[in-house]
Amino acid sequence: xxxxxxxxxxxxxxxxxxxxxxxxxxxxxxxxxxxxxxxxxxxxxxxxxxxxxxxxxxxxxxxxxxxxxxxxxxxxxxxxxxxxxxxxxxxxxxxxxxxxxxxxxxxxxxxxxxxxxxxxxxxxxxxxxxxxxxxxxxxxxxxxxxxxxxxxxxxxxxxxxxxxxxxxxxxxxxxxxxxxxxxxxxxxxxxxxxxxxxxxxxxxxxxxxxxxxxxxxxxxxxxxxxxxxxxxxxxxxxxxxxxxxxxxxxxxxxxxxxxxxxxxxxxxxxxxxxxxxxxxxxxxxxxxxxxxxxxxxxxxxxxxxxxxxxxxxxxxxxxxxxxxxxxxxxxxxxxxxxxxxxxxxxxxxxxxxxxxxxxxxxxxxxxxxxxxxxxxxxxxxxxxxxxxxxxxxxxxxxxxxx
Ligand code: AMP
Numbered sequence: 240x241x242x243x244x245x246x247x248x249x250x251x252x253x254x255x256x257x258x259x260x261x262x263x264x265x266x267x268x269x270x271x272x273x274x275x276x277x278x279x280x281x282x283x284x285x286x287x288x289x290x291x292x293x294x295x296x297x298x299x300x301x302x303x304x305x306x307x308x309x310x311x312x313x314x315x316x317x318x319x320x321x322x323x324x325x326x327x328x329x330x331x332x333x334x335x336x337x338x339x340x341x342x343x344x345x346x347x348x349x350x351x352x353x354x355x356x357x358x359x360x361x362x363x364x365x366x367x368x369x370x371x372x373x374x375x376x377x378x379x380x381x382x383x384x385x386x387x388x389x390x391x392x393x394x395x396x397x398x399x400x401x402x403x404x405x406x407x408x409x410x411x412x413x414x415x416x417x418x419x420x421x422x423x424x425x426x427x428x429x430x431x432x433x434x435x436x437x438x439x440x441x442x443x444x445x446x447x448x449x450x451x452x453x454x455x456x457x458x459x460x461x462x463x464x465x466x467x468x469x470x471x472x473x474x475x476x477x478x479x480x481x482x483x484x485x486x487x488x489x490x491x492x493x494x495x496x497x498x499x500x501x502x503x504x505x506x507x508x509x510x511x512x513x514x515x516x517x518x519x520x521x522x523x524x525x526x527x528x529x530x531x532x533x534x535x536x537x538x539x540x541x542x543x544x545x546x547x548x549x550x551x552x553x554x555x556x557x558x559x560x561x562x563x564x565x566x567x568x569x570x571x572x573x574x575x576x577x578x579x580x581x582x583x584x585x586x587x588x589x590x591x592x593x594x595x596x597x598x599x600x601x602x603x604x605x606x607x608x609x610x611x612x613x614x615x616x617x618x619x620x621x622x623x624x625x626x627x628x629x630x631x632x633x634x635x636x637x638x639x640x641x
Pocket of ligand 1 (some may be wrong): 269270271272273274275277290292323345346347348349350351392393395405406
């Protein structure tokens with residue numbers, strides 16, 4: 240396919256150079272991650288503000304490539320109001336040989352959850368944010384995607400209190416985990432079964448939601464471990480040493496380590512989350528009280544996944560089900576994701592071709608779908624759902640908590 244170079248222009252943003260379609264104007268940086276810089280921009284064609292993420296040489300190493308490929312394919316596949324949607328994708332390069340960068344154009348949100356953690360939220364806002372996280376997670380699960388790495392920097396919100404999950408977490412084969420970037424991977428929100436290398440099921444993601452809820456209430460990270468070992472210590476010091484039944488399910492070497500830790504009784508949830516930390520009880524919704532919030536926390540922050548609440552149970556919990564809407568909870572499932580591609584070992588050159596082919600396929604066939612999406616009525620909150628006025632102010636999307 241021949242590409243019209245006149246459609247592209249180059250602009251410097253921070254330390255990065257964006258070569259993007261003319262339709263995208265007024266770029267300003269709003270965040271950065273391991274993959275590169277994210278900018279807000281104005282789309283002249285749809286008269287809409289968008290976010291553009293540049294994936295620089297996504298095939299530079301196998302870890303980057305797998306992540307970029309997975310993210311792109313899944314973004315094309317998934318369609319739910321609580322998962323970030325792809326509006327457009329392109330590369331300015333004209334051939335596989337020249338191929339360097341991918342630009343992903345997404346819906347623009349106002350802030351990531353790190354900024355929301357600094358705010359004092361009432362129960363309405365807190366429970367509405369949690370409800371939307373659970374709806375998004377349930378949708379991912381319906382496509383066979385278990386996230387395992389949900390964290391505040393990868394969840395974005397708008398001032399109308401709508402929420403979207405930005406990424407798709409860990410691939411089933413996570414590789415070596417070795418990555419040559421200056422970014423420190425945040426592990427604070429990873430479940431015990433991930434830290435301890437056990438098998439996992441869908442409710443692995445409930446642990447992360449529990450950690451995020453705890454942080455919204457406390458204003459600080461619940462389990463700020465400096466590494467896997469310290470992370471485990473932080474968990475058992477607060478929640479107590481798990482049962483023998485749990486220990487029995489660990490691999491021998493891990494079990495030896497875990498069993499030889501000092502025994503901790505843990506604290507009650509009344510001690511971990513005293514009344515003073517909570518906003519006043521809602522006068523409108525009987526479920527939106529501190530006792531209910533604490534009850535939900537005590538069912539999510541459970542070390543043993545066999546005793547932890549499921550996503551469906553969490554959605555039915557009185558603190559959450561005030562917002563229950565069947566079309567949001569049980570929306571149509573996306574086509575199941577074929578994990579075999581990212582489970583295979585590919586060389587960097589193979590990844591380059593795979594990613595390039597996906598972008599080409601999108602550029603030729605995805606455009607029609609993308610323009611339909613971008614002209615759709617934006618999905619705002621229901622009339623009676625809460626808003627967050629102070630989100631989206633200047634610099635709100637600067638990422639402080641990676
Ligand atoms: P990522 O590279 O996807 O990890 O994103 C890095 C940061 O950029 C996030 O933590 C957000 O602060 C910001 N960001 C990414 N995508 C968007 C978006 N669609 N809308 C608003 N902010 C975003």
